Amino acid sequence: MSTEDSPRPDVLVVGGGIGGLSTALALTRQGLRVRLYEQAAEFGEVGAGLQLAPNCTRVLDDHGLLDEAVALGVLPERMVMKDALNAEELTHLDLEDLEHRYGSPYLVIHRSDLHGIFLRACRRSGVDLINGARCTAYENTVGGARVTFADGTADEAEVVIAADGLHSTARPLLVADEPVNSAYVSYRGTVSFDQVRAHAVHEKDVVVYVGPRCHFVQYPLRGGEMFNQVAVFESPRALAGEEDWGTPDELDRAFEGTCAQIRQGLPLMWRDRRWRMYDRDPIPNWVTGRIALLGDAAHPPLQYMAQGAVMAIEDGWVLAEHVRAGRPRRTGHSSGVDWAAALAAYEAVRAEHCRRVVLTAREWGGLWHVEGTRRLQRNALLRSRDPYDYGFTDWVYGPTALTPDRLPDLYPAVSLDSVRLPVS
Numbered sequence: 001m002s003t004e005d006s007p008r009p010d011v012l013v014v015g016g017g018i019g020g021l022s023t024a025l026a027l028t029r030q031g032l033r034v035r036l037y038e039q040a041a042e043f044g045e046v047g048a049g050l051q052l053a054p055n056c057t058r059v060l061d062d063h064g065l066l067d068e069a070v071a072l073g074v075l076p077e078r079m080v081m082k083d084a085l086n087a088e089e090l091t092h093l094d095l096e097d098l099e100h101r102y103g104s105p106y107l108v109i110h111r112s113d114l115h116g117i118f119l120r121a122c123r124r125s126g127v128d129l130i131n132g133a134r135c136t137a138y139e140n141t142v143g144g145a146r147v148t149f150a151d152g153t154a155d156e157a158e159v160v161i162a163a164d165g166l167h168s169t170a171r172p173l174l175v176a177d178e179p180v181n182s183a184y185v186s187y188r189g190t191v192s193f194d195q196v197r198a199h200a201v202h203e204k205d206v207v208v209y210v211g212p213r214c215h216f217v218q219y220p221l222r223g224g225e226m227f228n229q230v231a232v233f234e235s236p237r238a239l240a241g242e243e244d245w246g247t248p249d250e251l252d253r254a255f256e257g258t259c260a261q262i263r264q265g266l267p268l269m270w271r272d273r274r275w276r277m278y279d280r281d282p283i284p285n286w287v288t289g290r291i292a293l294l295g296d297a298a299h300p301p302l303q304y305m306a307q308g309a310v311m312a313i314e315d316g317w318v319l320a321e322h323v324r325a326g327r328p329r330r331t332g333h334s335s336g337v338d339w340a341a342a343l344a345a346y347e348a349v350r351a352e353h354c355r356r357v358v359l360t361a362r363e364w365g366g367l368w369h370v371e372g373t374r375r376l377q378r379n380a381l382l383r384s385r386d387p388y389d390y391g392f393t394d395w396v397y398g399p400t401a402l403t404p405d406r407l408p409d410l411y412p413a414v415s416l417d418s419v420r421l422p423v424s
């Protein structure tokens with residue numbers, strides 16, 4: 001790994017996932033010189049789907065990347081929630097109306113397509129992209145920060161952004177915490193649409209089947225040529241404290257008794273890979289000196305709100321907007337950015353927004369996975385919902401706040417206990 005020929009960067013980004021790449025792009029668009037380090041030998045993402053709500057597509061548009069993303073993805077017509085046991089439709093969002101409300105579409109896209117869009121944009125805008133570099137330590141220096149790599153080399157810049165994911169090496173500088181094990185695990189499976197054409201699938205919708213301790217997600221990808229499925233369940237072995245949990249036999253058992261639509265989809269899941277689901281408790285501080293956490297390193301969520309990658313993309317955009325607000329004027333080696341102000345402004349608004357999302361995602365997942373009487377109360381509550389009531393989405397799908405005073409009110413709290421079931 002040689003950086004000798006490149007000019008000294010203003011910013012180092014560690015992590016070439018969606019968070020790191022989108023942040024490198026956002027900062028480069030503000031005239032900064034950015035170098036990004038990724039530990040993997042090649043840049044890439046898993047070949048599964050990703051949902052991008054309007055609070056993300058708005059940012060993609062600002063980056064000039066929305067048309068390309070729409071061309072590679074699908075704009076679904078509805079987001080439908082169904083009961084996983086009997087396939088009854090419980091509620092839906094009309095995504096065309098949603099686009100009118102929020103001024104930006106709801107998009108589903110192949111992860112590697114989105115990752116590729118950011119990677120190409122970073123290359124075009126001159127981000128210095130370096131692979132095969134595993135960062136082992138971060139430290140503040142006088143007027144900047146330094147990262148050290150597994151091969152013993154080091155690099156330094158005015159600021160270091162740690163976008164190094166759930167197991168971030170930088171996070172222990174801010175908090176001595178551990179990922180929280182939800183005991184849930186995800187299986188994915190992206191297949192050609194031809195493989196599901198004969199199944200009872202919705203070609204143009206995002207469908208979530210919610211069931212006792214499990215759920216199943218389906219949506220089209222790549223202009224409808226591909227079909228994405230995600231199966232999520234609580235692992236009894238994880239609850240029993242066993243090491244080998246979330247195995248394929250548990251997958252099959254978890255979905256016994258679910259509707260035909262799910263059972264048709266299960267054989268198409270990839271069985272050689274699984275994603276155990278961890279989040280972390282929210283923390284208020286993401287910045288120490290000139291080192292800042294971003295994306296999953298700062299706020300890994302459970303994926304129930306489909307906002308993990310979205311939040312990471314928003315993080316980078318918000319930081320870049322605060323860099324712009326400081327009107328950098330380059331003088332010699334200095335970028336001219338008032339980093340203390342920009343990082344403080346970033347942390348002030350993003351930590352609170354992401355705290356809300358991480359905690360709401362836990363609650364939302366809890367509501368999906370209830371059983372018995374709670375399931376009937378949940379279903380009654382969702383059936384009674386007006387599909388055009390946006391009280392539960394305004395706080396997250398609306399414009400990304402740049403300052404804490406612009407954070408919208410949270411959604412109204414509803415208790416399942418308040419739902420009265422008819423006496424049979």
Ligand SMILES: Cc1cc2nc3c(=O)[nH]c(=O)nc-3n(C[C@H](O)[C@H](O)[C@H](O)COP(=O)(O)OP(=O)(O)OC[C@H]3O[C@@H](n4cnc5c(N)ncnc54)[C@H](O)[C@@H]3O)c2cc1C
Nearest residue numbers: 015017018019039051135164165295296306307308309310
């Ligand atoms: C099943 C599932 C479905 C999901 N669905 C959605 C969805 O629909 N919408 C949504 O918005 N989010 C979704 N998410 C969440 C989303 O995938 C993550 O929140 C997002 O990918 C986080 O991006 P990131 O760049 O912060 O972290 P990561 O993707 O984890 O990237 C971190 C990068 O840093 C690199 N790295 C790590 N350590 C080092 C090191 N020491 N040195 C150098 N490089 C390092 C890694 O190799 C990696 O490339 C889902 C998650 C799961 C599991």
